[in-house]
Amino acid sequence: xxxxxxxxxxxxxxxxxxxxxxxxxxxxxxxxxxxxxxxxxxxxxxxxxxxxxxxxxxxxxxxxxxxxxxxxxxxxxxxxxxxxxxxxxxxxxxxxxxxxxxxxxxxxxxxxxxxxxxxxxxxxxxxxxxxxxxxxxxxxxxxxxxxxxxxxxxxxxxxxxxxxxxxxxxxxxxxxxxxxxxxxxxxxxxxxxxxxxxxxxxxxxxxxxxxxxxxxxxxxxxxxxxxxxxxxxxxxxxxxxxxxxxxxxxxxxxxxxxxxxxxxxxxxxxxxxxxxxxxxxxxxxxxxxxxxxxxxxxxxxxxxxxxxxxxxxxxxxxxxxxxxxxxxxxxxxxxxxxxxxxxxxxxxxxxxxxxxxxxxxxxxxxxxxxxxxxxxxxxxxxxxxxxxxxxxxxxxxxxxxxxxxxxxxxxxxxxxxxxxxxxxxxxxxxxxxxxxxxxxxxxxxxxxxxxxxxxxxxxxxxxxxxxxxxxxxxxxxxxx
Ligand SMILES: Nc1ncnc2c1ncn2[C@@H]1O[C@H](COP(=O)(O)OP(=O)(O)OP(=O)(O)O)[C@@H](O)[C@H]1O
Ligand SMILES: [Mg+2]
Numbered sequence: 001x002x003x004x005x006x007x008x009x010x011x012x013x014x015x016x017x018x019x020x021x022x023x024x025x026x027x028x029x030x031x032x033x034x035x036x037x038x039x040x041x042x043x044x045x046x047x048x049x050x051x052x053x054x055x056x057x058x059x060x061x062x063x064x065x066x067x068x069x070x071x072x073x074x075x076x077x078x079x080x081x082x083x084x085x086x087x088x089x090x091x092x093x094x095x096x097x098x099x100x101x102x103x104x105x106x107x108x109x110x111x112x113x114x115x116x117x118x119x120x121x122x123x124x125x126x127x128x129x130x131x132x133x134x135x136x137x138x139x140x141x142x143x144x145x146x147x148x149x150x151x152x153x154x155x156x157x158x159x160x161x162x163x164x165x166x167x168x169x170x171x172x173x174x175x176x177x178x179x180x181x182x183x184x185x186x187x188x189x190x191x192x193x194x195x196x197x198x199x200x201x202x203x204x205x206x207x208x209x210x211x212x213x214x215x216x217x218x219x220x221x222x223x224x225x226x227x228x229x230x231x232x233x234x235x236x237x238x239x240x241x242x243x244x245x246x247x248x249x250x251x252x253x254x255x256x257x258x259x260x261x262x263x264x265x266x267x268x269x270x271x272x273x274x275x276x277x278x279x280x281x282x283x284x285x286x287x288x289x290x291x292x293x294x295x296x297x298x299x300x301x302x303x304x305x306x307x308x309x310x311x312x313x314x315x316x317x318x319x320x321x322x323x324x325x326x327x328x329x330x331x332x333x334x335x336x337x338x339x340x341x342x343x344x345x346x347x348x349x350x351x352x353x354x355x356x357x358x359x360x361x362x363x364x365x366x367x368x369x370x371x372x373x374x375x376x377x378x379x380x381x382x383x384x385x386x387x388x389x390x391x392x393x394x395x396x397x398x399x400x401x402x403x404x405x406x407x408x409x410x411x412x413x414x415x416x417x418x419x420x421x422x423x424x425x426x427x428x429x430x431x432x433x434x435x436x437x438x439x440x441x442x443x444x445x446x447x448x449x450x451x452x453x454x455x456x457x458x459x460x461x462x463x464x465x466x467x468x469x470x471x472x473x474x475x476x477x478x479x480x
Contacts, residue, residue, distance in 0.1 A: 049148060049149050049150075050146050050147065050148055050149065051146070051147055051148070051149045051152060051155075052144055052145065052146050053144070053145045053156075054142050054143070054144050054145075055068050055069050055072055055142060055143045055144075055145070056069065056140060056141075056142045057069045057140065057141040057142060058140065068164060069141075069142075069143065070167070070171070071163065071164045071167030071168050071171070072119070072143050072163060072164075072167055073101055073143070073167070074167040074168075074170045074171045074174075075163050075164075075166050075167035075170065076101065076102060076108060076110075076119055076121075076143070077100055077101045077102075077170075078170070079108050079110060079119075080100070080101060080102035080106065080108045080119075083108040083109065084102040084103070084106040084107075084108055085106070086102070086103035086106055087100045087101065087102055087103055087106075088100070088101050088102070088103050102121050103121070104121055104122060104123045104141070105120070105121065105122055105123075106120070106121050107119065107120040107121075112154070112155070112158075112159045112162070113154065113159075115147070115148075115151050115154065115155070115159075116147075117145060117146065117147035117148075117151075117155060117159075118145070118146045118147070119143055119144070119145055119146075120143070120144045120146065121141070121142075121143055121144075122141070122142055122143075122144060123139045123140060123141045123142070124139070124140050124142070125139050125140075172258060172285060173258055175258075176191055177191075177192040177254065177258065177259070177260055177261070178190070178191060178192050178260045178261070179191070179192035179194075179260070179261045179263060180260065180261065180262045180263065180282075181263045181265065182262075182263075182264055182265055182268055182269065182278055183268060184268060184269075184270070184274075185269070185270070185274045185277055185278060187262065187278065187281060187282075192254065192260070192261055194251035194254070194255065196248045196249075196251040196252045196255065197252050197255050197256070198211075198212055198252045198256060200252075200391070200395050201245060201248060201249060201252050201391070202245065202384065202388035202389070202391040202392045202395075202419045202422070202423075203245065203381065203385075203387075203388050203391070203419075204385060204387050204388065205387060205391075207379075211249075211377075211379060212256065214377060215253060215256060215257060215354075216256075216257075218234050218352070218354070219257050219352060222352070232350075232351065232352045232353070233352065233353045233354070233355065234354055234355075234376050234377070235342065235354075235355045235356075235357070235373075235374050235375040235376050235377070236354065236355070236356045236357070236375065236376070236377050236378075236379060237356075237357050237358075237359070237362065237365075237370050237375040237377070237378045237379065238250070238356060238357070238358045238359075238379050238381060239358070239359050239360070239361070239362035239378070239379070239380055239381070240360070240380055240381035240382050241360060241382070241383070241418060242360060242418070242420075243418035243419065243420030243421065244381040244382055244383065244418050244419055244420070245381050245419050245420075246291075246358040246381055247291065247358070249379075249381065250287065250289055250356055250358070253287060253354065253356070254287055257285070257287075257354075258285070259285045259286050259287050259354065260283060260285065260286040260287070261286070261287050261289060262282050262286055262287065262288045262289065263289050263291070264278065264288055264289060264290050266290055266293075266332075266333055267332075269332065269333050270332065271332060271333060271337075272333055272334060272336075272337030272340075275333050275337055275338070275341060276337075276341060279341050282353065283351070284350060284351020284352060284353065285351060285352055285353075286353055286354075287353070287354040287355070287356055288353060288354070288355045288356070289355075289356045289357075289358070290355070290356070290357050290358075291358045292358060292359060292360070293357040293358065293359050293365065293369070294359045294360070294361055294364045294365060335366060335368070335369065338369070339368060339369065339374070342355065342374050343374070357369075357370075357375065362378070362380075383416040383417060383418060383419075384412060384417050384418060384419045384421075384422045385412060386408070386409045386412050386413070388419055388422075389408065389412060389422055390405075392419065392422055392423055392426055393405075393426065393439075396423065396426040396427065396428065396438070397426060397428070397433060397435045397438055397439075398433075399435050402435060402436075402439060404436070404439045404440075404443070407443070408439065408442065408443065408446075411443065411446045412446070414450075415446050415449050415450045415453065416449065416453065417445065417446055417449045421445055421449070422442060422445070424445075425438065425441045425442035425444075425445045426438050426439075426441075426442060429441075
């Protein structure tokens with residue numbers, strides 16, 4: 001037999017075996033495969049007592065990134081940066097810090113109530129060429145959680161809940177906060193980077209602490225609000241003269257809680273419908289601000305009109321209703337529209353929200369607007385006290401005490417000056433800072449404020465006098 005013959009025979013034998021194998025697969029593929037799979041699974045279960053759960057990055061539709069996946073990713077990022085050897089780095093949006101997450105095919109261990117479990121990251125590359133919207137990346141990333149089957153209940157319930165919640169909380173803490181403003185019926189946003197904090201806010205320390213405690217308590221009270229059956233929201237009314245720190249305090253609130261800010265310009269809102277639309281679009285963990293509520297809309301006027309209407313003789317109720325409807329359509333945002341939003345709509349949207357109104361004149365506002373339940377907390381920001389001054393002196397000049405403080409203390413008790421004016425005087429004008437010059441300039445400002453106040457009261461007195469004279473003359477004219 002020659003070499004060629006031998007290869008020829010071998011070839012035909014191989015072809016024969018392959019033919020038989022193909023036939024075999026053709027006719028018994030199903031039974032055989034499932035049988036082998038079943039047996040091997042049984043074997044694996046016997047020697048491998050662990051459970052694995054896979055969390056895919058994209059579930060169902062490829063368009064939607066799984067919320068669970070991204071929460072796990074965030075949760076693991078703090079853990080993995082300590083453990084994993086290969087990490088992926090990404091710049092967090094505010095470009096101030098790097099976010100590290102574990103690279104593909106890495107594993108980190110975690111512990112929960114003394115139980116050890118493992119998270120592994122992986123990716124599978126699908127070979128099938130489908131006509132998806134995202135044909136470029138056909139990698140499917142996933143996280144795989146492995147734990148002992150003994151702990152099935154604890155892990156599937158409490159642990160996974162904890163991971164998802166923690167992940168979301170970290171994400172909120174790290175996110176770039178935004179300042180939204182409305183033009184017409186749309187919100188547009190910019191990055192919110194106001195440096196104000198409660199620490200730099202000049203006001204009475206006790207009052208400050210009370211406000212901080214109130215805010216923190218609110219932000220942690222999800223379960224409480226759910227239990228008492230109230231929407232998770234709180235209203236603040238900040239009132240006081242211009243330049244006393246109302247806007248500054250709102251920025252400090254946002255910084256303290258890490259909330260987004262929605263600065264609602266009521267005069268740009270066409271009507272109640274538009275107002276409703278805007279408010280529904282606000283996200284949770286946000287502060288909705290309406291500045292200068294007394295000037296923003298003719299709310300008091302609306303109320304008066306309504307009262308007058310009530311006094312009119314009683315009409316057919318249907319007609320009246322129709323009339324009211326056209327009234328609200330032609331008018332801008334009404335008081336009742338605003339009240340409805342505060343009371344009703346919020347209950348429908350989940351998540352915590354603060355609403356803050358500011359005004360220079362609290363007594364001008366309609367009592368319905370500022371009653372408790374709508375505006376839960378009324379905070380007065382007033383002229384600069386000595387305590388407030390000390391905060392500013394410390395911030396601006398690094399001064400804890402100075403021989404001029406006693407004199408300034410006395411002056412501040414007698415003269416009304418806003419923190420804004422004090423801050424302006426304390427602004428360093430030379431380099432290096434000369435505290436004495438700044439304090440001198442503050443005392444000058446106080447003197448000026450005193451003279452101005454005196455002029456104002458004199459002016460008012462003379463105005464009153466002349467008005468009295470005019471009335472007297474009129475009365476005399478009429479009696480003659
Ligand atoms: N209590 C304060 N603590 C620290 N800085 C303050 C305080 N009040 C005012 N300022 C300073 O004065 C400036 C003006 O303050 P702010 O805009 O907060 O006043 P406002 O009460 O909102 O006034 P308006 O009623 O006119 O809106 C701020 O830039 C801030 O630096
Ligand atoms: Mg302001």
